[in-house]
Amino acid sequence: MRKTQLTIGALVVATAAVFQAIYIVDERETALELRFGEVKEEVRNPGLYFKVPLIDEVVKYDDRILPLDTRKLEVTPADGRRLEVDAFARWRIIDAKEFRRSVGAGGIDGAASRLERILNAELRAVLGKVNSGVVLSADRILLMNQIRDRARSQSVDLGIEVVDVRIKSADLPQQNLEATFERMRAERQRLAADEIARGNEAAQRLRATADRTVVETTSEARKNAQIIRGEADARRNGILAEALGRDAEFYTFLRSLQAYETSLGGDNSSLVISPDSEFFDYLKSEGGRP
Structure with missing residues (x-):
């Protein structure tokens, strides 16, 4: 019984030793076999490999392209206009031995941290030589x-x-x-105020021109009316004078009728006048003035 137990224990130990002695390299990985911390062998081909248990250590690195998203970085371009730049990089391990010597046990995370510092420095160096308009374009x-x-x-x-x-x-x-928006808003308001002022000025000029045109047109019309009225009065007076020259009695009769029409034309006309006044000569006599 005891011999059987010892045999089973030995098998367990041997199995554990075998599992510790083998390792598998994936096709997407590169493995480094380390002995007491020093690189003993680099394994790039996928497959099953063996190592010395408790002495050798295997470190695996991803062969694929790895992402690196940097934190937002404030840079100052050549025109002094500060910008917040958000960048990212893609990188991969090309020399696993050199990578191990450089980053040690830090691995991927340690390399990403160092690469981010390099990338930030180059962002500041390159973007600091150009104007912000180039960066924003x-x-x-x-x-x-x-x-x-x-x-x-x-x-x-x-x-x-x-x-x-x-x-x-x-x-x-x-x-x-926010300051830029405020400056843009103030600039737009200034431009709007300038446009409104120019519009009001143009409107004032148009109104002044229109008012002057109205005054000139009205004055011209009144002048023409006065001229026409004067010419009409002159023609009327000429006609009356000609009628008077031809028949003074008829002219007197006509003027009397016009006086009757003017004075007696209302609905409630009253005249206080002497009965023997000359005003009634044509009303009292059938044959006209005696």
């Missing part, structure tokens, strides 16, 4: 390529390659944005 691919190349050269010692760098957004800081 859609045509900033050259800037992103320049940042990528500079970050790539700075990260070679880490055993990694920066595949791409992109600027997701570049905006004014919130306080600057």
Whole structure:
């Protein structure tokens, strides 16, 4: 019985030792076999491998392109207009041994932290040489390529390659944005006030011109009316004078009829006059003035 137990224990220990001695490398990974912390072997091909238990250690790194989203960074372009830049990068490990020597046990997270510092420095360096209008424009691919190349050269010692760098957004800081909006609003209000003032000035000129035209037209009409009225009166007086010259008695009779029409034309006309007045000569005599 005791022998059986010892045999089972030995099998368990042997099985555990076998499991500790083997490791599997995935096709998406690169493995480093370490002995007492030093790199012994780099394994890039996928498969089943063996190591010395309790002595050797295996560290695996992802061979795929890895993301890096940086925190928003405040930069100052050449025109002094501060911007908040949000960027991201894509990178991968190209030399696992160099990567291990550079970042040690920090691994992917430690490399991402160091790469972010490199990327922030290059963002400030490149964007600080151009005006903010270039950064805010859609045509900033050259800037992103320049940042990528500079970050790539700075990260070679880490055993990694920066595949791409992109600027997701570049905006004014919130306080600057509000101040800019206020300046834009004040500028639009000033332009509106200028337009209103110019419109009022033009309206005043039009009203003055119209008033002057009315006065001139009215004056001209009154002058023409006076002339026509004067000409009519002159013609009338000429006709009357001609009638008087031809027949004084008829002229007197006509003037008397006009006087009767004027004085007696109302509904309630009263005259206080002497009966023997000459006013009634044509009313009293059938044959006219005696």
